[in-house]
Amino acid sequence: MADFKTHIQVASLISGSAAGTLAWAELVSLPESGLLWLAGSLGGIMPDIDADTSRSMRIIFRLFATLATSLVLLYGRQYLSLPDTVLLGLVSYFGVRYPLSWGFARLTVHRGSLHSLLANLVFAGIGVTISYRLFELSPELAWWVGIFIFFGAVIHLLLDEMYSIDLEGRRLKSSFGTAFKVMQWPALLPNLALLGVLALCLWTGPSLTSLQLVLQQLWPVSYI
Ligand SMILES: [Zn+2]
Numbered sequence: 001m002a003d004f005k006t007h008i009q010v011a012s013l014i015s016g017s018a019a020g021t022l023a024w025a026e027l028v029s030l031p032e033s034g035l036l037w038l039a040g041s042l043g044g045i046m047p048d049i050d051a052d053t054s055r056s057m058r059i060i061f062r063l064f065a066t067l068a069t070s071l072v073l074l075y076g077r078q079y080l081s082l083p084d085t086v087l088l089g090l091v092s093y094f095g096v097r098y099p100l101s102w103g104f105a106r107l108t109v110h111r112g113s114l115h116s117l118l119a120n121l122v123f124a125g126i127g128v129t130i131s132y133r134l135f136e137l138s139p140e141l142a143w144w145v146g147i148f149i150f151f152g153a154v155i156h157l158l159l160d161e162m163y164s165i166d167l168e169g170r171r172l173k174s175s176f177g178t179a180f181k182v183m184q185w186p187a188l189l190p191n192l193a194l195l196g197v198l199a200l201c202l203w204t205g206p207s208l209t210s211l212q213l214v215l216q217q218l219w220p221v222s223y224i
Contacts, residue, residue, distance in 0.1 A: 002159040004055045007044050010159055011152045015040020019148070027217050032141055039127060039145045043152020046123045047115045047160075050108035057101065065097035071134065111179065113190035115157065118183040122194050124150035125201030132206045139206030143214045157181075 002010075016037045023033035042063075048056035072092045076085025108114060128146035131137040137145070160179030183191050202208075 002156075002163045004045065004048075006163075007048070007056070007156055007159060008041060011044020011155050012037065012041040014155055015044070015148055015152055018151075022144075028141070028144060032144075035141075036144055036148045040148035040152040043120075043123065043127075043149035044156050046149065046153050047119065047156045048110075049104070050112060050114045051110045057105070061097055061101040061104075064100070065093045067130075067134075068096045069093045113184040113187050113194060115160075115179060116181045116183045117154070117157070118191065118194050118198075120150050120153035120157070122197050122201070123153055125198050125205065129201045129205045133204060139210035140214050142206050143211045147214070 018040065019028070019033040019036040022028045022036065023030050028036065042060075045056040045059065048054050049060050051057060069089045069092050072089050073085060076088055080088065113119060124146035127149040128142045131145045132139060132142035157180040164179065183194075185191075
């Protein structure tokens with residue numbers, strides 16, 4: 001299994017080049033390409049969110065906690081006094097950072113259902129919905145964010161699989177075949193839950209017509 005440093009370096013290198021190419025082809029602006037670079041790098045560590053003590057998990061939950069806190073601060077600025085806002089901000093940071101990651105660690109198994117292509121689609125779907133609903137990005141840019149998260153996470157699975165080939169001894173480690181999979185099987189309930197979240201994202205996210213537009217834009221890039 002590849003370590004955190006390898007994951008983040010490879011994902012940020014590939015997504016950085018892809019985002020740069022999109023900016024060069026004028027499909028996105030320069031600041032937008034910076035956002036896509038971040039999305040691809042985040043995707044590159046997402047599948048290890050279930051590795052209970054991993055750096056990936058700590059970073060992801062800190063990010064969620066910061067996101068929740070900034071939303072609370074935005075809300076508080078409009079409706080609450082300053083001390084109340086600060087207090088609520090602190091509660092939401094520590095409430096998301098610790099109880100949520102603790103519950104998550106108890107519920108998930110490393111390299112289980114969340115280390116699969118189906119889960120990668122769910123990560124992307126959540127990214128698209130948050131970008132569109134909370135940050136009010138345009139539908140096209142929100143889909144781009146999702147595409148980058150998805151491919152960043154696919155790179156993660158491929159890297160883990162590559163690292164299970166022992167190059168020195170020319171043999172396969174026992175972990176071979178556990179990293180890259182369409183979905184965990186048998187695991188009916190987790191898979192149904194993932195499909196449910198995916199359906200919810202499709203329902204609350206931007207229209208599929210805008211996704212089609214984004215995918216059509218990709219064709220000219222592939223001919224460059
Ligand atoms: Zn992994």
